[in-house]
Every structure is written in C-alpha cells, then in structure tokens.
Amino acid sequence: MIGESVRVERPRTVEGAVRLLADHGREAMVIAGGTDVVPNLQMRLFAPRVLVDLKPLRMLCGIEFSEREGLRIGALTTLTQLLSAPVVRDKFSALASAVGTIAGPLQRNMGTLGGNLCLETRCRWYNQSHLWRTALGGCLKKDGSICHVAPSGAFCWAAWSGDSAPALLTLDAEIEIAGASGTRRIPLREFYKNDGMDRIGLRQGEILTAVHVSPRMAGRRGVYHKLRVRGSIDYPLAGVAVTMDVDAGGICRDARVALTAVNPAPVLVHQASEWLTGQKLSADLIERVAHAAIQTGKPLTTSASTPVYRRDMVKLLTRRALEEMWFAHNGSAQ
Numbered sequence: 001m002i003g004e005s006v007r008v009e010r011p012r013t014v015e016g017a018v019r020l021l022a023d024h025g026r027e028a029m030v031i032a033g034g035t036d037v038v039p040n041l042q043m044r045l046f047a048p049r050v051l052v053d054l055k056p057l058r059m060l061c062g063i064e065f066s067e068r069e070g071l072r073i074g075a076l077t078t079l080t081q082l083l084s085a086p087v088v089r090d091k092f093s094a095l096a097s098a099v100g101t102i103a104g105p106l107q108r109n110m111g112t113l114g115g116n117l118c119l120e121t122r123c124r125w126y127n128q129s130h131l132w133r134t135a136l137g138g139c140l141k142k143d144g145s146i147c148h149v150a151p152s153g154a155f156c157w158a159a160w161s162g163d164s165a166p167a168l169l170t171l172d173a174e175i176e177i178a179g180a181s182g183t184r185r186i187p188l189r190e191f192y193k194n195d196g197m198d199r200i201g202l203r204q205g206e207i208l209t210a211v212h213v214s215p216r217m218a219g220r221r222g223v224y225h226k227l228r229v230r231g232s233i234d235y236p237l238a239g240v241a242v243t244m245d246v247d248a249g250g251i252c253r254d255a256r257v258a259l260t261a262v263n264p265a266p267v268l269v270h271q272a273s274e275w276l277t278g279q280k281l282s283a284d285l286i287e288r289v290a291h292a293a294i295q296t297g298k299p300l301t302t303s304a305s306t307p308v309y310r311r312d313m314v315k316l317l318t319r320r321a322l323e324e325m326w327f328a329h330n331g332s333a334q
Contacts, residue, residue, distance in 0.1 A: 005049065006041075006048060006049065006050070006051055007049065007050050007051070008050075008051045008053055009050055009051070009052050009053065010053045010055070010056050011052065011054075011056065011057070012056055012057075013057070014057060014059065014060070014178050014207070014209060017030075017052055017054060017057065017207055018178055018179055018180055018205055018206070018207065019180075020050065020052050021052055021204070021205040021206075021207070022180050022204070022205035024049065024050045025204065026204075027048055027049040027050055028048060028049070028050040028051075028052055029046060029048035029050070029051055029052065030051075030052050030054060030207060031051045031052065031053050031054070032053075032054045032055060032075075032076055032112045032114060032115045033078065033110040033111040033112045033115050034110065035103065035107045035110050035111040035115065036111075036115060036119050036120060037115075040120060043127070043128070043129055043130060044130040045120070045126070045127075045142060054075075054076060054207065055076065057076060058076075059074070060074045060075050060076040060077075060114070060209055060210070061074045061076045061077050061081075062074045062077060063077060063081065063082070063085045063087065063088065065087045065091070065218075066215070067215055067218075068215065069215065070212060070213050070214045070215035070216075070217070070218065071087070071088075071091070071092060071211075071212065071213040071215075071217075071218070072210055072211070072212050073113055073210060073211045073212075074113075074114075074209070074210055075112060075113060075114025075115075075117075075207070075208045075209050075210055075211070076112050076113075076114060077112060077113050077114075078108065078109060078110065078111065078112055078113075079099050079102055079107075079108035079109075079111045079112070079113065079116065079164075080105070080108045080109045082095070082096070082099050082113060083096060083099055083100055083108065090219075091218040091219050092171060092213060092217070092218070092220075092222070093220075093221055093222045093223070094167040094170055094171060094220075094221075094222020094223060094224060094241055094242070094243045095164065095167045095168060095171065095213075095222070097167065097222065097223045097224040097241075098163045098164050098166065098167035098224035098226075098239075098241060099113075099163065099164055099167075101163055101224060101226045101236075101239075102116065102163050102164070103232070103233055104232050104233050107233075113164060113211060114207075114208045114209075114211075116162050116163070116164045116165070117162065117164060117165055117168075117175070117188075117191075117208060117211070118200055118202070118208060119160070119161065119162045120158075120199070121141075121156075121158035121159055121160050121161070121196045121197075121199050121264055122158060122159055122161045122235060122302065122303075123139070123141065123149065123156075123157070123158035123159065123196070123302040123303075124301070124302060124303055124304065125139045125148045125149070126139055126141045126142055126158055136148070139156075140154070140155075140156045140197070141156045141158055141196060141197050147196075149300045149301055149302055150300065155195070155196070156195065156196030156197040156264070157196055157264060157300050157302055158196030158197070158264060158302060159196070159261050159262065159263065159264060159299075159300075159302045159303065160192065160199065160260060160261065160263060160264055160265050160266050161235040161236055161260065161261045162260060162266065163224065163226065163236060163239055163260065165188065165192070165258075165260060165266040166224065166239055166240070166241035166258035166259060166260040166266045167222065167224050167241040167243075167258070168188050168211065168213070169188055169189055169241070169256070169258040169266055169267075169268050170222060170241045170242065170243040170256035170257065170258050170268075171213045171214075171217045171220070171222070171243060171256075172187070172213070172214060172217060172256070173187075173188045173211055173212065173213050174186060174187050174188060174211070174212045174213075175188050175191055175208055175210070175211055175212070176208070176209045176210040176211070176212065177202065177206050177207070177208055177209065178206065178207055178209045179203060179205055179206035179207075180205050183209070185212070186201070188211075189268060192265035192266060192267075193264075193265060194263060194264050194265040194267070195264055195265075196264040199264065199265065217243070220243050220244070220245050220254075221243065221244055221245075221246075221325055221328050222241065222242060222243035222244070222325070223241070223242055223321050223324055223325060223328075224239060224240070224241045224242075224321075225239065225240050225317040225320055225321050226238075226239045226240075226317075227239070227261075227310070227313045227317065229304060229305075235261070236260055236261040237261055237303050237304075237305050237310055237313070238259070238260070238261050238262050238297070238299065238310045238313050238314050238317065239259065239260040239261050239317075240257065240258070240259055240260075240293065240314060240317040240318045240321050241256075241257070241258045241259075241260075241321075242255070242256070242257050242258075242318070242321040242322055242324075242325055243255065243256045243325075244256075244276070244322075244325040244326070246325070246326060249280075250280050250281060250326070251278060251279065251280055252276045252277055252278065252279050252280075252326075253277065253278075254273065254277055255272055255273055255276040255277065255325075256268065256272065256273055257269040257272035257273075257289065257293060257318060257321075257322075259293060259296060259297045259314060261299075261303075261310075262297035262298060262299040262310060262311075262314060263296075263297060263298055267296055267297070268296075269289070269292050269293050269296045269318075270296075271289070271292040272289050272292065272293075275288060275289055275292070276289065276322075281323075281326040286319055286322045286323060287319070289318065289322060290315045290316075290318040290319045290322070291315065293314050293315060293318040294311045294312075294314050294315045297310075297311065297314045299311055299314070
C-alpha cells in the first residue's frame, strides 16, 4: 500500500511544480497519469514523502502543428488524445503506431506522453512485491548490491520498456524541460543514459513539459512492431520502430530504425540510416540492417523470455517493418 504519510501537492503553475520539487529534493516525486508510478508505489519501490501531482497543469496538455514549427505535444497529453488526433495519425504515423500498442484503453485514457517517456526501467528481479524482493536479498537497483542479470558486474541491466520513445527517436524528436533556471530543449536521444538505475537526464527539480518534432518529419511513413506475451496490456519484450522516406522510383531518401526493451535505454540503430539512404529494396540490404539491429540490441534475462528468443525477434521485427515501409511507398518491391 501507499504510505499514509505521503502528502500530495497540486501546484497550479509549472513554476510552482518546479519549486516544490526543489524544496523537497529526493523526498519528492512527480505523478501525472499514475499508470506506472502508482503500481510502483504499491510494490514499495519508492517511498516519497511528497507527491507532486501535475494533472492540474492544463498548460502542459494539447497538440499543436504548423508547417513552419512542426509538431508540439504537451507532456500531459494523454495517449488516447494522441491516438485520436488526426495530425498525429496522418503526419506522424510511427508515433500513432507505437502509442496504439501501449497497454489498453483504460491505461491510455490515464497515461500521458511525458509519463511514457519517463518510465522506470523494468526487470524480473526488480518489478516484484516487497516480500519477494526481500526474500531474494534485493537487487542492485533496489535494496541490494548484486545485479542478478549480470552478477559479476556493477551495472544495472534493467530494461527500458516504453513504446513511444523509439518512435519519437526515429522522428528526431526534441524534448522541452523546465527547471529552476528556466527552460531547456534537448534531442530526445540525449535524454536517455543507457543505465538501468540512472535512466533519464532530468536534473533535480526538473520536469518534462513538451515534445517537439520538426516539420521536415511530417508525412514520413512509419511503423512500430512489438513483441509481448499477450496481445494487449503487456510491456514490450522487444520493439522496433522504423520511419522511411522513399521516392517514386523506390529509392530510400532517408530512414531511421530504433529499438526498445532490449537495452537499459531506447536506442537508434545508427548504421540503418547510412546503409539504407540512396538504396532500393533488396533482401540482402534488409538482412544486413536486421543483423545490425541485433548487434545494437543487447537483451539479457530481464524478462520472462530468453535473450536468444528476443534477439531473434528483434531481427524478425526489423525485417518486417522495413519491408512494410518499402511496400507502403511503392505497392510492390522494386
């Protein structure tokens, strides 16, 4: 249960939220939709004294698009609102494809884009009840000194398991962050630290306020393929996002491939853009990029499936996504 000593604060401005976080330091925690935070509190993964509820901050909601400025999504925009926005479905299909796979309708009604981008990393030894973790002696991420995934090391391998981040990475998204010293904007790819414990680049007292996508990405076709135990609800065991711009002759002008749930951070497959640009569809090229994906992804025993199976599925999902994008542009292989 969530401790009765937890106090909930509901600031009316972004500045007020930042001030509360600064005043209470590590004893404060942000909550928005609560679909990730509340279960983690119930399992006693965190014990904050103060919860800073961002839901009253309506200025952090909404979706805006212009041909000059591109797409801006407030961090408190719900996943359902994203899915129902025509501009997202029509112009940023990779994001719509990814968001549509997140949990179920009830969770999407509550969950926010900002929350999905700031999810806790997950592991079969970490995301358990307090009793279960205590019997195990804890883990490196919580109350223990050993990473049970890689016991001989001193690094936490808990996996990043969000779905929207890889799609936004393929769209070269940037995020807006508010703090005591003002607002800063950074590429999303610089936000993630590839560390299961110290996972994101929010400084003490900062909150994520918005996501920006350049207008040059508008209309680019994209898709997200996801592996999970059940066809709904579950977090990904592996996920692959692809965006691609192909001309009328079937030549790829630009492409991005990103992975989730197979590293402590969502990651781009950096070779993909270089190898695909200027090329036509071929089985050998797709196989080469798919192989680069499994070299980029490093699935370990952080979930219910085996690392070998997840690697094989990363390769398969990458292949399928690339073929789908090429066929979507041309109707048939060139």
